[in-house]
Amino acid sequence: MGYIDLSGVTKVYNVGDTMIHALDDVSFDIEEGEICAVVGPSGAGKTTLLNMLGGMDACTYGHISVDGRVITGFTKRELMMYRRNDVGFIFQSYNLVPNLTAIENLELVATLSNKAVDCMELMKLVGLEHRANLFPSQLSGGEQQRVAIARALVKKPKLLLCDEPTGALDYETGIQILRLIKKASEVMNMTVLIITHNNAISPMADRVVSMKSGKISQIAINQTPMPVERIEW
C-alpha cells in the first residue's frame, strides 16, 4: 500500500435524467515523495480526481487514504482541516485574491497555519521578493503562478495538487514552473500530483497515470525521471 491509496473511486454526477460517471472505479497508489503526472484527454476526469484527493468533493463510491488516513470518511470539518493543513493547491488560473498584494496572499494562508514558513523566504524561493508588494493584476501570468506556488507552499503541505499549472503559460515559463515544483517537492519532501493535457511532461515524473473517460488506461513507472531542464514538448 502506497502513501496515497485510491481504490474503486467512483464519482457519479446526476445531470437531469442521465448519470455521468466522471470517475469509474479508479484504483492506484502513489508513493511518498513521488511526482505523479495524470494525463488524458479533456473530460477524462482528471480534475474530478484531483478534487477528490484535495477533499473538495466527496466521491460516490470507493475510498481514498492519504498517509494512512481515510479521507473519504472525513466529516466536513475534518475535510476543512485536511485542506487547511495537509494539501496545497495550484490551479491553471492562479486563483489569487485580487485585492491583496502578492505577499498578503501568502500571509492570508499563513494566518491559518501553525507551521507556516516565513512568507518572504518563500517569495525569495520563487524569485519574486522584489515583487512582493504588487497586486496580482500587476504581475505576469508566470509570476502569478509562482506566487500561487509560493502560497501553496506556505503551510508546508504533505500533498501538492496541481491542475494544469502550465496550461496558460509559454514554454519557457512552463519549464520554470515545473522546475520550481520539482525543486520544492525535493526540498520539502512533498508528494506531488500534476494534471496535464500534454504527455510531454511525463518523462520528468516518477509515475504517469493515463486516464480516459473516467477510467485508468495505463500506469507507467519511470525508473529514471528526466531532469527538468531536458523536458520539452
Next chain:
Amino acid sequence: MRNKLRFISVVIIVALGISFYIGIKSASPKMSSTANNYFNEYNLLDVRVTSRIPFSDDDINRISGLENVDSVVKSRYVDAIVCIGKSAIVDNNGLEMSCRVSEFNAWKANKFNDIKENDPLYVNRLKLVEGRFPQKDSECVIDSRAAKLYDAINIGTELTLNGDGSSITDSLKTDKLTIVGTVDSPMYISDERGSTQVGSGSLSAFIYVDSKSFSTDDYNELSVKISKSENFNKFEDTYDTIVTELAEKIRDISSDVIDVKLAEIKNDYNKKIEDKEREISSFETSSKKQLEEKTKEIAEFKNYVNSEDSILAAEKEKSEKNKVSTKNALNSAQSKFNTLKASYDANVEKFEGSSQKINGYSELKKLYDDLSVKHTNDKKNLDKLESAKNTAKTDLQNAKTEESKAAQAVSNAESRISSLSSDISKLKNEISSLESDRTSQKNKVASLDSEISDLQSKIDALTVKLNEGTITTSERINLSSYRATISGRRAERSDAQQKLDNYSSQIDTKNSSISNKNKEIDSLNNSMSSLKNAQTTAANNVALMQTKYDSAKSTYDSAKTSYDADKATLNKYKSSMDALTSGQTELLTLQKTIESQKAQLESMKVSLTVAQINYSLAVRNGDVKIQQAQLQLNNAKERYYSIDNEYTELKDEIDQKKANLNGDLKMLKNTLKNVDSITWNTTVQTNLSGHQSFISSMENINSMSTIFPLIFLFTAMVACFVIMLKNVEDERNSIGLFKAFGYSPFTIVGKYVSYSSIAWAFGSVIGIIMGTCLFPNAIYSIYGSIYNIPDINIAFNAKYIFRGLVVSFLTTTVASVVATFRELRHHPAVLMRPRAITFNRRAVVEFFPAVWLKISYGMKLLVRTVSRSRKRVVVGTLAIACCTALVLSALGLLNSTSDVKNAQYGKKGVFNYDLQIVLNADQTPDDSVTLDKLKADTNVDASMLISNISYDISATQSRWKGFDTAHVIVPSDIESVGKYVNFDVVSGSKKLDSDSVVISEKMAEDLDLKVGNTAYFTDNDGNVYSAVIGGIVENYIDHYVYMSPETYKNVFFEEPVYKYILCVLKDYLTDNEVATLSSDYLKTEEVAGVTNADSLADSVDISIEQVLALVVIFVAAACVLAAIVMYTISNVNISERTHEIANIKVIGFSDGEVLLYVIRENIVSTAIGVLIGLIGGIFLHTALVNYISVENVMYGNHIAWWSYIVAIVIIALVAVAAALPILYKISRVNVPETLKAIE
C-alpha cells in the same frame, strides 16, 4: 429576475422610506386640518372680549362697526367654587375646584345638535357627549373631562356654587345646579381651563347653563367673529395678524369708551371713599362716646365691689371674736366635767369589781354542794367496782391451775412415747446384727452344700468306675477319702443349719416385741391429741379471765382517780368560801361614794350642754353673716366683670369695624388706583387656554418631521440606488448579449425599467397605505389623549405623497435607466467580458509605509476591503447610524418621560410632602384646629399651612408675549419649607426671606426669565403685580412661584390666604395606614379634602404608554430598514465574490472565517454607524424632548446608561440578523464548480 430576495428588499425599503416620510410629514397638517374643521363647525369665536364693567349696547355696536367684524355675541359668566353639599370638591391638583359658569342658548344648541342647524349667532357651540341640554333654570351641563376625572361629578349630581366672597345669586337665579349632561367646548381643547379670581385661582372645569338661568343683566363677555372666518387656517400667520389687529382695535375702543365710564366710576368711587371716610369718622366719635360711658360704669362698679369687700371683712372679724369667747367657756366646763367623770368612773370600776366577787360566793356554794353529793355517790360506786375486780382475780387464778394440769398430762405422754421409740430402735439394731449373722451362716450352709454335691458327683463317678471295676488304686484311695470328707462335711452342715434356725427364731421374737411397742406408741399418740385439746381450752380460758380482770381493774382505777380529784376540788371550794365572807362590809361604803358623785355629774352635764349650745350658736351666726356678705361681694364682682366684658367686646367690635371700614377704604382707594388700568381684556382664538399648547405641539411634530423622515428617506433611497446600480452591473452580460442580438437600446432599457418600476410601484403602494393610516394615527393617538378634539380622519396628503413617490422613483427606476444606458455605451464584446475591476487600488494609508508596515495583517485586510467598497460602507454606515440614533433617542425618550413623575413626586423628588389637605375656610397658623391635631399626631412628621393661588406669569407687563399659569405658593413658615419642597437651585438663591421670589425652571425657560429679572403676575381681573426673581429651582411638572408671607404682602398688598396644609408623614406608614389617616382627617369639620401625593403623580397627563407607542414605531421601522439595507449590501457583495469565497474555502477557511472575511466591511460600517448613531442619538433625543414637551411638563434630558447598552444590543442583533442569510449562502457555495467556471 435573478434575485427575488433583492426585489423584495427593494420593495420593503421603498415602502419603509415612503411610509415614514409621508406618515410623519402629514401628521401635523392633518392635526391642523382636523382642528380647523372642528373650530369652524363649532363656530369658535375669533376674539374674546371680557370686561369688569358690563358691556353696554353701545359698546357692542361700536365693535360690530369695526372693519372685518362679522358678528358680536354678548354673554355672561360667573366663576364659582363648586361644592357638593357643603364640602368643596378637590381637583386633581389637590386644590378646591373652581368652575366657570357660562351661558348658552339651549334651544339653539339642541337644534344644532339634532339637525346641525348652522345659526351664525350660536357661537362656541357645545358638543353633547352624554345626557341632554338643560331645560330648567336649575339644570346645567358640565365639562366632559371633569365628569371623567372626578368620581363626584356625574349626571344627576347637584352642585352648590360658592362665590368665594361675592354672592352667586347676584348673577344666577339659583346657586344649586343639577348636572343633566356632559359637553365638550371648542373653547377648551387641552386640559387647561384658564384662571379665575375665586378659589385657588385656576379653573378646573366649565359649566354651561341656559341663558334664562342668569338673573343679572350685566354682560361681561363678548364673542367676536370675523367675516369669512372659516376660510382662514387658524394656525397660519395671516389669521393671527388679522385677529391680533382686530383685538388691538377693540382695545382702542375700550380706552375711548372706558374713559367716559371711568370718570363716572372714579366719581362714584371718590364719593364712596368720602362716604366711607365720613362713616369711619362718625363711627369713631360714636364709638369713643360708647367706650367712655362704659369706662365710667366700670369705675362705679369697681367702688361697689370694694365696699362690699370691706363689709365682708368686718363681719368676718366679729364672728371670729364671738367664736373664741364661747369656745373658751365651753372648754373649761368640759375639762371640769372630765376630771369628775374620771374619778367617778374609777370608783364605779372598783365597786363593780368587788361586787362581782361577792356575787360569786353563792355560785361557789352551790358548786360545792353539788360536788359533795356526787362525791358520796362516787364512793359507793367505787366499792362495788373493787369487789368485782377481786372476783375476776380469783377466776383468773383457777383457770391458770387447770391449764398447768393439762400441760403436765401432755408432757407425761410425750416422755413415754420417746422411751418406747428408743427401745424400738435398740431392738432394730439387735435384729440387724442377728440378720447379718444369719446371712453368714446361710452362706456357710450354701458353700458346704456345693462342696457336698461336688464330692457326691466325684464319688458317684468313682462309684460307677468301681461298679465297672475300672477303678484304679489311687482312685480307690480318693474314693474313700472323698467318702470320709463328705460325711464330715454333712455333719458340719447340719450343725450350721441348726445355728441358722436359731438365729431366725431370735429375730422373730425381737420383731414381735417391736410391733408391740409400736402399737403402744400409736395408742399414746391417739390419746395425746385429746390431751392437747384440753390444754388449749385451758389456755384460752386463762386469756379470757385475764381480759375480764384487766377491764375491771381499769374501771376501778379511773373511778378512783376522779374520786380523788373531786375530793381536792371540794377542799379548794371550801377555803374560797371562807375568804369571801370577810369583803362584804368594804363594798357598802364604796357604793355610797359613787352615788354622791353621780348626782354631781348630772348637774355638771347640764352646764356643759349650755356652754356647747352657746358656742355653736356663735359659730352659726358668724357664718351666716359672712355668707351674706360674700354673696353681696360676688354679685358686685359679677356685675363688674360683665361690664368689663361688655367693654372689651365693644372695643373689639369697634376695632373690627374700624379695620373693616379701613380695609374697605383701602380697597376702594386701591380700586380707584387700578381703575386707570381697567381695559377690556381681549383674547384672540390662538391665545385661548390650551390652543397655544396645541399649536406648539403641532409645530413640534412639524419640526420633528423635517429631520427624521428625511434622514430615513435618504438612507432608504441611497440603499435603493446602490442596489439598482449593482443590479444592472450584474446583468451587463445579458445586456451585451441583447445588444449583440440587435435589440434597440430602448427595448433593453425597458426590460430593466420594468423590473425596477414594478418594485417601486409595489413599495410605493405599501408605503402610502402605511404612511397615511399607520403613522399619523399612532402620532395622533398620542396627542389625542392630551387634546380634546375630534378623531382624525384619513386623508391623503398629496404633497408629501407626491414628493415621496418622486424621490423613490428617481432612486429606483431612473437609477436603473441611467445605469443601463451607461452600460449600453460599451460594445457588446466588452459587455460580455467580465467587468475589468481594477483591484490594484491602494488605500491612502499604504502611502505611509511607517504606518502601513506596523499595522496587523487583519487591519490591512480591513483597510483594503473598506477602500475597495466605499460606496457600500457608506450606505451601511448610514443605515446603521440612522437606526442607532433612532433607537437610542427613542429609548432616551422613554427615560425622560418616566423620569418626570419620579423627579417631581418620587423619593428625593421635588415634592417631599405626602398629603395635601384642603381646608373649608382660610386659617392662620395659630388658630387652625386641624394643624394642632396634625402637630399632635405621632404619624405626622411635619405639617404646615400654605397659600396656593394661581396667577398668570409673564416677562413683560402685558401677557401679550406669552405667559405661563403658575401656582404661587406662600409657606406660612419659611424656615421649614425645605421639609416639604426640595429646592434644587438651577441659578440664583433659594432663600425665600429676602424680597425676591423663587420660580420653577421650565417657566423660566419658557418665558426667558433670569435671576434679577422682574416677573409680572396678572390676576383674572387683569391687575398686574410684579416681583424680582431671586432664584430658579428645578421642577418638572407645572409651574411654581415661591415667596415668603412678607414678600406676598409687599407684592399683592394683602395677607396671604392659608387654605392648604402640607403634611410629611412618617416613613414607616403603609399605604393602608395613610389611607386611613387621610379619611380620618377628611371627617374633620375644617377639612374639605385630602389628597395623596401619589394620586397627584398619577394625574400627570403624559403616560409612558403613549411615548412607548412612538418608541416602538421608530425602533421597529429603523431596525427593519437597517436590517434590510445591511442584508442587501452584503448580498450584493456575495454574488460578486463567490469566486473569491471558493478560493479561500479551498485554502481551508471555515464558513465562519469566510463570513468574517466577507462581511468585514459590514462590521466596519456597523461599528462606525453605531458610533455616529449614538452621538446623533444624543442630539436627536434632546431635540425630541423639546418637541414633545407639553407646556407644563419638563422632561429630563439625560439618557440612562442602560439605554446605550440596549441600543447597541439591538443594533448588534440587527447586524447578526442581516448576516445570518449570508452565512447560509457561504455554506452553499460549491467550491469545485465555482473554481471551474473561470478556467
